[in-house]
Amino acid sequence: MLPSSLLAGLIVLVQTPGTVRTPGKKPQSPDGNYQPAVKLPDDFVRYARVPDGGIQPHVVAAGDELAVLYFKGDAQSGDLFLTRSKDEARTFAPSARVDAEPGTVLTQEAGHSGALTVGADGRALVAWVAGGAAPALRFAREKAGGGFDAPLDLGSPAQLCRTCALVADAQGRVRVFYVALDPEVGEGEKPGLRIWMRVSEDGATFGAPEAIDQKPDGVAASSAIDARIDRDSGAIYVFYVSAGRHGGPEVKLLASTDGGAKFASRVIVLATRHDVVPHSRPSLSQEVATDRTVGKPLVIASWDLYAQVNWGGIDPASHKLQQNIPVSPRETRTSRRYCAVGLSAGTEYLMAWLEQPVGDRSAPPVLAWQVWFIDGLAPLGWGQAPIGPGVSSPAVIANHPRGFTILY
Numbered sequence: 001m002l003p004s005s006l007l008a009g010l011i012v013l014v015q016t017p018g019t020v021r022t023p024g025k026k027p028q029s030p031d032g033n034y035q036p037a038v039k040l041p042d043d044f045v046r047y048a049r050v051p052d053g054g055i056q057p058h059v060v061a062a063g064d065e066l067a068v069l070y071f072k073g074d075a076q077s078g079d080l081f082l083t084r085s086k087d088e089a090r091t092f093a094p095s096a097r098v099d100a101e102p103g104t105v106l107t108q109e110a111g112h113s114g115a116l117t118v119g120a121d122g123r124a125l126v127a128w129v130a131g132g133a134a135p136a137l138r139f140a141r142e143k144a145g146g147g148f149d150a151p152l153d154l155g156s157p158a159q160l161c162r163t164c165a166l167v168a169d170a171q172g173r174v175r176v177f178y179v180a181l182d183p184e185v186g187e188g189e190k191p192g193l194r195i196w197m198r199v200s201e202d203g204a205t206f207g208a209p210e211a212i213d214q215k216p217d218g219v220a221a222s223s224a225i226d227a228r229i230d231r232d233s234g235a236i237y238v239f240y241v242s243a244g245r246h247g248g249p250e251v252k253l254l255a256s257t258d259g260g261a262k263f264a265s266r267v268i269v270l271a272t273r274h275d276v277v278p279h280s281r282p283s284l285s286q287e288v289a290t291d292r293t294v295g296k297p298l299v300i301a302s303w304d305l306y307a308q309v310n311w312g313g314i315d316p317a318s319h320k321l322q323q324n325i326p327v328s329p330r331e332t333r334t335s336r337r338y339c340a341v342g343l344s345a346g347t348e349y350l351m352a353w354l355e356q357p358v359g360d361r362s363a364p365p366v367l368a369w370q371v372w373f374i375d376g377l378a379p380l381g382w383g384q385a386p387i388g389p390g391v392s393s394p395a396v397i398a399n400h401p402r403g404f405t406i407l408y
Contacts, residue, residue, distance in 0.1 A: 040381040048089035055392035062118040069116040108162040110224040110281035115166040165227035174200040192218040218243030228284035255319035307335030342396025352394040
């Protein structure tokens with residue numbers, strides 16, 4: 001919990017459980033730039049580097065430890081490794097390589113193609129897109145004693161994109177989501193990319209592919225996808241950028257309340273710049289439920305699109321975005337990409353992202369962050385990592401009892 005000194009001067013909106021959280025007014029300086037409400041303690045946000053020179057971490061909390069998936073390689077392909085930490089990324093256990101064929105994990109501009117979740121038995125589950133004669137979907141399950149079983153080959157569907165997502169429910173069912181071409185084209189239709197799902201009851205064999213999105217929507221080939229199961233309601237969410245029905249991309253959320261039998265589509269935001277390919281890494285996270293949580297723990301959607309990062313909570317009843325919160329620029333002509341959100345003990349949010357000068361991709365990216373207090377979404381402060389992250393996008397860890405660690 002924030003110290004009482006930090007809360008001085010904050011206007012906190014008193015709410016009852018289940019009410020919608022409304023963004024508060026951002027303090028402004030005379031020149032119109034955003035100013036934080038208070039200065040955070042020096043140790044409120046910590047920094048940690050991925051072990052062994054790895055980049056692009058994905059983090060899942062598993063009991064009293066963290067499972068961390070990371071990538072090593074170049075801009076086209078490389079390898080995935082899994083490590084664990086029991087002290088909020090201060091130290092890491094020895095890593096295990098996930099892919100059996102070295103250097104075959106494919107990447108896209110938004111990052112590597114790997115996806116991580118943890119099953120009901122505590123073992124890590126990983127999916128990715130592997131290179132070869134044709135890109136192929138792979139799945140591997142962590143062994144009880146460490147290391148990984150031989151990967152399962154889930155096939156090479158036409159125009160398989162270099163992204164996938166993964167969830168596991170409390171009953172042990174595993175769902176893999178990926179993007180590939182729809183082979184069935186009706187009269188007057190053009191072939192398009194769709195979101196596909198394959199389900200496993202035991203993590204060893206998978207059922208047939210099933211398209212879960214609406215066919216006219218399509219999927220942007222340059223978009224990453226993410227998936228999550230709401231711990232409170234059991235709803236399954238899949239988050240991505242669509243090709244759009246009218247020639248313009250849309251940030252889309254697929255939601256299922258019946259265990260994945262059918263998915264309803266929700267438009268999170270319309271994108272109007274049709275002349276730019278929307279490279280984006282949408283992601284989903286969820287609040288940590290504590291005795292200080294306001295209402296039910298929300299699933300949080302965050303995304304970057306056209307050099308701007310945004311986030312907001314998903315309403316658990318309607319599965320629509322409660323609010324769309326763009327990160328206010330601190331400098332003009334700065335692009336912000338590849339964001340991650342952390343949620344600390346139900347009272348604070350932190351978003352981290354990479355930023356560069358607009359139009360200068362040769363400039364080294366800077367890792368920046370901003371914190372909000374949950375009631376009224378009052379902005380508390382911002383900062384930057386002490387050293388540049390190179391090409392690594394961040395992951396955010398909620399520390400206990402307060403604060404965050406940004407892993408990059």
